[in-house]
Amino acid sequence: MILKALSLLFWIIIEILVDSYTLTGIHGAFPKWRLLKSKAFAIFYWGSSALVVAALLTGAYVPFAGTGVRAACLLVTFLLLICKVVFILFVFADDIRRKLISKKKTVPATTQTIATAAEIPATASADAIPRSEFLLKAGLLAAAVPLAAIKKAMPKGSYDYHVLYQTMYLPNLPKAFDGLRIGQISDIHSGSFYNKTAVLGGVEMLLREKTDVIFFTGDLVNGEASEMIDYQDIFSKVKAPLGVFSTLGNHDYGDYGDWSSVVDKKRNHKDLIATHKNMGWDLLLNENRRLKVGNEEIGILGIENWSEYSRFPKYGRMDLATKNTDDLPVKLLLSHDPSHWRAEVLPKYPQIDAMFAGHTHGMQFGVRTEHFQLSPITYVYNEWAGHYQESKQQLYVNVGFGFVGLTGRVGILPEITIFTLKAGPDPSPPVS
Numbered sequence: 001m002i003l004k005a006l007s008l009l010f011w012i013i014i015e016i017l018v019d020s021y022t023l024t025g026i027h028g029a030f031p032k033w034r035l036l037k038s039k040a041f042a043i044f045y046w047g048s049s050a051l052v053v054a055a056l057l058t059g060a061y062v063p064f065a066g067t068g069v070r071a072a073c074l075l076v077t078f079l080l081l082i083c084k085v086v087f088i089l090f091v092f093a094d095d096i097r098r099k100l101i102s103k104k105k106t107v108p109a110t111t112q113t114i115a116t117a118a119e120i121p122a123t124a125s126a127d128a129i130p131r132s133e134f135l136l137k138a139g140l141l142a143a144a145v146p147l148a149a150i151k152k153a154m155p156k157g158s159y160d161y162h163v164l165y166q167t168m169y170l171p172n173l174p175k176a177f178d179g180l181r182i183g184q185i186s187d188i189h190s191g192s193f194y195n196k197t198a199v200l201g202g203v204e205m206l207l208r209e210k211t212d213v214i215f216f217t218g219d220l221v222n223g224e225a226s227e228m229i230d231y232q233d234i235f236s237k238v239k240a241p242l243g244v245f246s247t248l249g250n251h252d253y254g255d256y257g258d259w260s261s262v263v264d265k266k267r268n269h270k271d272l273i274a275t276h277k278n279m280g281w282d283l284l285l286n287e288n289r290r291l292k293v294g295n296e297e298i299g300i301l302g303i304e305n306w307s308e309y310s311r312f313p314k315y316g317r318m319d320l321a322t323k324n325t326d327d328l329p330v331k332l333l334l335s336h337d338p339s340h341w342r343a344e345v346l347p348k349y350p351q352i353d354a355m356f357a358g359h360t361h362g363m364q365f366g367v368r369t370e371h372f373q374l375s376p377i378t379y380v381y382n383e384w385a386g387h388y389q390e391s392k393q394q395l396y397v398n399v400g401f402g403f404v405g406l407t408g409r410v411g412i413l414p415e416i417t418i419f420t421l422k423a424g425p426d427p428s429p430p431v432s
Helices: 002-029 039-061 067-104 109-118 131-143 145-157 196-208 262-278 339-348
Strands: 162-170 181-185 213-217 244-247 287-293 296-302 331-334 354-357 386-390 393-397 415-423
Touching (some): 002 039, 002 067, 039 067, 067 131, 162 393, 244 296, 244 331, 339 393
Parallel strands (some): 354 393
Antiparallel strands (some): 181 415, 287 296
C-alpha cells in the first residue's frame, strides 16, 4: 500500500511539472494571444489540471466510484499525460535552441554580426513565423499523434490473439496429473464482436494446443444471452478430452440491462445458463467436480461472481464450492474477479492451490512483455494480469479473449493461456 501511495505521489508530481512546462510552451506557441496570459485562462488551465489530478486520485483510491469509472479516469489521465509529454519535448528542443543562440550572441562583435545575420531569414519578414513559434505549434500538432495512433491501433488489437504459456508447480499434484495441460480463456463478451472469421481464428488457435482440459472464467456476454446467437456455433467447437469447465462473470447476470420486468431478466439468465449447456461446457455454479486420471483425482471448483468491490455482485458461495473436497490433494478454483483471491480465498481458504480469474482485461490499454507490464488498471487491482503467488497459493489473471467498453486493445492483447501442471515446488516462484 505504501509503495502504491508513493507511486501515485510520483505521478502527481510529474503531472504538475508537465502541466507547468506545457503552459510555458502554449504561451510560446501563441505569443500574440493576450487571453492565454490572462488571469481567467490561468484559473481555467490550473483548474483543468486539478481535475486531472482528481481523476487520478479517483481512479486509484475511490472504490465507491465503480471500477469502470475508476478505469476510465485512469485511462484519460494517462492519455493526456502522453500527449503533454510529446508536446514538451518540442518545448525542451526550443529551449535548447534558444540557449545555443544566446551563447552565440556572447562571442566577439565580428562573430556576433555573422550569427545575427543567420537569424535574419526567420525574423526579417513580418509575415514569417518565428522559429520558436513554428516549433511549438508543430509540437501541438505532434501531441495529437499519439491519440490518432491509439485510435488506429485499437481495432487491430481487438482480434490479435496471443497464446501465453505458464508452468504451474503444485507440490501435492498426483503423479497422474504431472504434465496435464490446461487451456484458459476468459471474458468473451460476444456482444462486442463484429468479425466472426477473426473470432473463429482465435478459437482455432486454442484448439491447436490440444489441451487436456479447458477453463472459461466468466463474462460470456455483455448482458444479454441473445448476444451468443451468432457465436454459439463457434464456441461449441471448444472441446477438450477431460472437459470444458466454466463459470459466470459480473456481466452474465444481466445486472446492467434495462429489463421490462424481473421475469424477463430471470429468463435471460436461464437462457445464458442453457447456452453453456448447449455448447457442452460444464458450468460450475458454487459447486465442484472431481477430475480423474487413472486412479487419482483433483478438484475443479467454480463459484459465481464474487468481488471485493460493492459495484459488482457477490453471488459466489465458497462454502458450497468446497463442499466434500477435503480428501482431494489439489483444488483448482475458477472465480471471475481476481479481487476475490486476496479478499476471501487467501485469508479463509488455504486449501485452494490455484485460482483462475479474468475480469480486468488489463484495461485493454498498456504495455505487456515477458518481464514487464504496466497499465493504469494497476491502481484499481493489485493483481490484474498474469501469475501471482503468496505462500503456497497461486493466482492467474487472464486479460480476456474479447473486449468491452473500448472498441479494441492497445498493448494488452487478447489472451489464450496454456498451463502445464508440474508436481513439486516452483524453482523460481514469483514475488507477490
